[in-house]
Amino acid sequence: MTNILVVDDQKALRKNLAFYLKSQGYDVATAESGEEALAKLGELFFDIIISDYKMENMSGTDLMKKVKTIHPNTDFILMTAYGNIPLAVEAVRDGASDFITKPFEYVTILEKIEKITKGKQIRLSPGKVDDLEMIAQSQKMKDILDLASKAAMSGITVLIEGEHGTGKRLFARTVHYKSDRSDNEFVTVECSNISDSMLDTEIFGLAGYEKDGALSRADGGVLFLRDADRLSSGLQLRLLRFIREGTYLPVDGSSARKSDIQIIASTTRNLKSMVDNGSFREDLYYQLNVMPVYMPPLRSRISDLGPLTNYFLAKYRTQYKKEITAVSPDAMAWMNSYDWPGNVQELENILSRACALATGDILDESLIFTLPQDRPDPDDNVGYLNMTLKDNQRTLILKALKQNENNYSRTARQLGISRTTLWRRMKKFKIEGLAVTEK
Numbered sequence: 001m002t003n004i005l006v007v008d009d010q011k012a013l014r015k016n017l018a019f020y021l022k023s024q025g026y027d028v029a030t031a032e033s034g035e036e037a038l039a040k041l042g043e044l045f046f047d048i049i050i051s052d053y054k055m056e057n058m059s060g061t062d063l064m065k066k067v068k069t070i071h072p073n074t075d076f077i078l079m080t081a082y083g084n085i086p087l088a089v090e091a092v093r094d095g096a097s098d099f100i101t102k103p104f105e106y107v108t109i110l111e112k113i114e115k116i117t118k119g120k121q122i123r124l125s126p127g128k129v130d131d132l133e134m135i136a137q138s139q140k141m142k143d144i145l146d147l148a149s150k151a152a153m154s155g156i157t158v159l160i161e162g163e164h165g166t167g168k169r170l171f172a173r174t175v176h177y178k179s180d181r182s183d184n185e186f187v188t189v190e191c192s193n194i195s196d197s198m199l200d201t202e203i204f205g206l207a208g209y210e211k212d213g214a215l216s217r218a219d220g221g222v223l224f225l226r227d228a229d230r231l232s233s234g235l236q237l238r239l240l241r242f243i244r245e246g247t248y249l250p251v252d253g254s255s256a257r258k259s260d261i262q263i264i265a266s267t268t269r270n271l272k273s274m275v276d277n278g279s280f281r282e283d284l285y286y287q288l289n290v291m292p293v294y295m296p297p298l299r300s301r302i303s304d305l306g307p308l309t310n311y312f313l314a315k316y317r318t319q320y321k322k323e324i325t326a327v328s329p330d331a332m333a334w335m336n337s338y339d340w341p342g343n344v345q346e347l348e349n350i351l352s353r354a355c356a357l358a359t360g361d362i363l364d365e366s367l368i369f370t371l372p373q374d375r376p377d378p379d380d381n382v383g384y385l386n387m388t389l390k391d392n393q394r395t396l397i398l399k400a401l402k403q404n405e406n407n408y409s410r411t412a413r414q415l416g417i418s419r420t421t422l423w424r425r426m427k428k429f430k431i432e433g434l435a436v437t438e439k
Contacts, residue, residue: 002117003027003044007037007051007063008079017050020106026113034058038066041329042418045362046074048116050109053080053099061096068095068306070333070417071326075116077109134167134174135308138301144171144293151264151291152178157243159228159288160266162295165345168266169226171293176222181262184221187214192227200235200251207253215248215259228265228288229274233281240284263288298340298347305336305347312348313363316355323361331368333417337396394429397422401431 004026008014011032018028029044031037033055040046049067051060058066064076075097092099098112136142151158152175160168169188176186189202205213214223225231231239242248243263247256265288274280298305309327317324327335340346354367397415404410412422425431 002047002113003029004113005029005031005037005040005046005049007031007034007049007055007060009033009052009055013052017106017109021110021113024110034060034063034066037063039418041067041071042412042421045071045326045328047325048075048077048097048113050077050079053078064096069336071329077112077116079104133311134170135304135311137307138303140296140301141304144295145174147291147293148174149178151175151293154291155179155181155262157262157288157290158264158293159271159291160264160293160295161271162266162268163297163343164268165343166295166297167344168295169224171295172222172224172264172266175262175264179222179262181221185218186222186224187218188224188226189214190226192230196232196235199231200238203235204238204248205250205253207250213250215242215261216257218261219259221261223261223263225263225265227267229267229269229271229280236281236284240281240287243284243287298343302336306332308344308347309335309351312351313355316352320355322355322358324355324358324363325361326363327368328362328364330417330421331363331365333415334365334393334396335368337393337415393425394431397425397429397431 004021006014006018006021006028007030008017009032014030014032018030021028029040029046031040034051035058037049037051049064051063053060055063060076060078060080064078067074067076076095078092078096078099079102080099081102097116100109100112134141134145134148136145148171158172158175160171162168173186176182189199191199194202201211201213203214205211205216225239238248242259246260247258249256271280271285271289275282275285298308309332313324313326316322335347342349350368351363354363357367397411400411400414404414408419408422412419415422417425
């Protein structure tokens with residue numbers, strides 16, 4: 001059953017609309033303000049929120065933005081006066097599902113609810129998940145999608161830098177998919193954890209045994225060099241000659257071969273710094289870095305977390321044949337507070353595991369808060385959060401309490417949860433002995 005929350009400071013409208021929707025078979029709750037709505041969201045899950053645009057203290061759009069950070073699956077319908085239509089249209093651009101002008105016929109809002117419900121069923125139905133989809137709600141990712149389109153149209157060489165798990169290979173596949181090379185091969189070469197001789201054969205082929213290398217297999221398509229920073233000096237020189245001349249010699253070969261490919265290289269390290277310290281050829285760096293792309297870590301584009309979560313839920317609910325519809329508000333709030341050292345790949349792994357273990361339609365904290373203890377890559381000089389998300393919860397609550405001078409109400413608001421949920425968490429994590437203020 002679809003759960004709906006009606007939010008309006010006009011009592012008559014709120015009660016009458018709720019009564020009508022209940023008569024149509026919906027489970028309906030009401031709130032007279034944005035603050036009351038957020039409190040109810042701390043305890044209950046709602047598929048759809050129907051909110052007035054203009055309310056005291058917190059507008060409908062402000063409420064929507066707060067809700068979307070903790071529960072991205074909730075759809076919004078904004079009720080607005082005729083003069084506020086431009087603002088309502090802007091709210092739709094910001095994430096609202098629809099809007100309706102006052103006064104309205106109940107059948108009209110019923111049609112909008114049915115449209116949202118039907119659309120959600122289509123989005124989550126089998127066969128609708130595209131493994132090549134780049135999620136781009138943040139401006140950073142929208143800019144990167146634009147770069148993918150430009151790289152696809154131009155066919156120029158691309159160098160992608162970024163941490164592990166940020167989607168560098170997905171970017172490369174997107175370029176291939178959008179280009180006129182998409183009918184030909186997309187070939188990936190893993191440049192790490194392989195000997196120089198094997199990598200030489202993998203890229204250039206072996207003449208004596210008629211073994212085709214990646215340059216031959218990718219002819220007319222795209223060659224993706226993953227972890228190109230691991231190429232030895234000899235292979236760097238061989239690759240440089242191919243880029244300049246368009247021809248290459250297979251291993252143990254005597255006659256040159258041609259290949260028409262677009263090269264996309266990726267690295268988790270700063271290639272310019274490697275040039276500066278002499279561990280990577282400067283001339284090859286500039287040949288690869290024609291179009292530089294930096295894939296940002298998930299923690300710096302947290303507004304993409306909700307859409308990414310929706311995408312992976314749709315993917316794995318289909319794969320595991322589950323009836324999962326959402327992540328619980330509490331779990332989503334903590335996911336927003338987590339640092340995601342493994343980036344999008346870590347998020348996908350966690351949601352895949354949670355969906356596989358789930359027995360209900362909501363992924364709650366017991367399934368989400370079992371994050372692996374990530375260890376840093378020995379070559380990365382970054383500090384990783386060496387704790388589970390449960391540990392991180394306790395730390396975050398203590399920091400928030402200290403920041404708010406142990407005021408429970410302010411602390412709960414800052415964390416995006418209700419006071420009751422805060423009390424429950426404090427009891428669970430044995431946070432005791434604090435001098436508490438209530439106002």
